[in-house]
Amino acid sequence: MNRIVYIMKMKKITYKLFMITSLILLSFAVLIYLTLYFFLPTYYEQYKTNQLQSGIEEILHNSKNLTLNNAIPLFDDYIKKNNAVIYLQTKEETIIYSPTFMVEEITQSPDLTAKTALIKNEETLRNAFFVTLPIQFLDEGNLTVTVFATFQPIDEASQVLVRFLPYISIIVVCIGLGSAYLYSRFITKPLIYINESAQKMANLNFSENIVVRSNDELEELSNSLNEMSNNLQQTMIDIQIANEQLKDDIERERKIETKRREFFATVAHELKTPLTVMKGYLEGMIYNIGPYQNRDFYLEKNHKIIERMEQLVREILSMSKLEQDTSKLQLEEVNLLELFDSITKELVFFASEKDIKIVKQISPYLSVRTDRDLLEKAFKNIIHNAVTYSPHGETVFIEVTGLPKENQIQIKVINTGVKIKEEEIQQLFEPFYRIEKSRNRNTGGSGLGLYIVKQVFESLSIIYTMKNTEDGIQFLTTIPKWIRK
Numbered sequence: 001m002n003r004i005v006y007i008m009k010m011k012k013i014t015y016k017l018f019m020i021t022s023l024i025l026l027s028f029a030v031l032i033y034l035t036l037y038f039f040l041p042t043y044y045e046q047y048k049t050n051q052l053q054s055g056i057e058e059i060l061h062n063s064k065n066l067t068l069n070n071a072i073p074l075f076d077d078y079i080k081k082n083n084a085v086i087y088l089q090t091k092e093e094t095i096i097y098s099p100t101f102m103v104e105e106i107t108q109s110p111d112l113t114a115k116t117a118l119i120k121n122e123e124t125l126r127n128a129f130f131v132t133l134p135i136q137f138l139d140e141g142n143l144t145v146t147v148f149a150t151f152q153p154i155d156e157a158s159q160v161l162v163r164f165l166p167y168i169s170i171i172v173v174c175i176g177l178g179s180a181y182l183y184s185r186f187i188t189k190p191l192i193y194i195n196e197s198a199q200k201m202a203n204l205n206f207s208e209n210i211v212v213r214s215n216d217e218l219e220e221l222s223n224s225l226n227e228m229s230n231n232l233q234q235t236m237i238d239i240q241i242a243n244e245q246l247k248d249d250i251e252r253e254r255k256i257e258t259k260r261r262e263f264f265a266t267v268a269h270e271l272k273t274p275l276t277v278m279k280g281y282l283e284g285m286i287y288n289i290g291p292y293q294n295r296d297f298y299l300e301k302n303h304k305i306i307e308r309m310e311q312l313v314r315e316i317l318s319m320s321k322l323e324q325d326t327s328k329l330q331l332e333e334v335n336l337l338e339l340f341d342s343i344t345k346e347l348v349f350f351a352s353e354k355d356i357k358i359v360k361q362i363s364p365y366l367s368v369r370t371d372r373d374l375l376e377k378a379f380k381n382i383i384h385n386a387v388t389y390s391p392h393g394e395t396v397f398i399e400v401t402g403l404p405k406e407n408q409i410q411i412k413v414i415n416t417g418v419k420i421k422e423e424e425i426q427q428l429f430e431p432f433y434r435i436e437k438s439r440n441r442n443t444g445g446s447g448l449g450l451y452i453v454k455q456v457f458e459s460l461s462i463i464y465t466m467k468n469t470e471d472g473i474q475f476l477t478t479i480p481k482w483i484r485k
Helices: 002-010 012-063 068-082 103-108 114-127 152-202 217-286 295-323 336-352 372-388 422-429 449-459
Strands: 085-089 095-097 128-135 143-150 331-335 357-361 367-371 395-403 408-416 463-468 472-480
Touching: 012 068, 012 128, 012 143, 012 152, 068 085, 068 095, 152 217, 217 295, 331 336, 331 372, 336 357, 336 372, 336 395, 367 372, 367 472, 372 395, 372 408, 372 449, 372 472, 422 449, 422 463, 449 463
Parallel strands: 357 395
Antiparallel strands: 085 095, 085 143, 128 143, 331 367, 395 408, 408 472, 463 472
């Protein structure tokens, strides 16, 4: 039932067009029939009267140049064409010619007149053409011609139309309804097809295109709908991609926000602990409690704590600056041998305390165009960590190799005698992460060193990896020779 209702709704325009077309055709048929019935007799009577009048006038004009016998064919032809009766009579009203007898028979009926000839047709005179006119011949004069023609056949035709009306009505209705149905189907079929396809588009189903080949407005409409469908589908794809990207951005922002909160919580902890220690030292010195009476000793300890806090604050500010990308790169030509000589020179004394050797294999001709301060900060942290976390008597290798084909420079920093768990390697680049969980300042730093290295390398487009080797831990970096703004 629902299916039938749906089809009725879908084909409503077909039924409307069918009904309208049927009414128009039937109305025209009725109008034509009524016109024939009411106006045809009058029109035909006028037409017949004009034809009879013009014909007799032509005979009157030609008879002046003909004898009576020569004019007989004209009368016969007139009678035959117009189904009329013609009487020629003398001044004494004696008929000398009619369709029923010849001129030679005049003497046989000398008293026959037009009136006596037409008396038996008196009933038809009221619906007939009747005229009497003077006529002249070359051999006869003072004659009159009487023309009589009945209009009864046209009346019979009207009666036949009335009797034939039922049959005409059946034919007209069948032809009209059939024509209306075919016409409405022909016109509305593409419209219904377009409507069904448009409904699919409205339900966001773009799997099919509308195909109408009619070289008219319907084809233009279908092409416009197809174009709209394609544009809408592409727009929806773009929106979907944008939504996915937005979801990723939101998720990324959430992760960043989570990390930021964790970072602030860790910073607060990192600052709170030394501040609490300093406060305890200062309160002990103020009240001269026990060992705190030795103020010089604890003032020196407070000073070292302040220096570590100052270093931590500098690292936090440096990291924040890199994260926000507020620092503009200062590009310059950097000789790598000079750079690593400067870095190791500052760490030689620290390495000698642990009997650690720093071995360098660097060509004096290798250089890159980059930000010297940032690159120096990153590798100073890497080498410092290598020295810090290597056992006594180990070696830190620094190897710089040029890769001409790739237009790159490869830098390896290897510290021997130590391994890191694989699952912890990537976590080392997270802020404040330390393998040593006690977070003792005497056994490690703040946990920001490698995170700063990560930020620096990302800002300088440097690829880096860190992994365990047979000898120890290898930190490998690949630097493009030219870094542009």
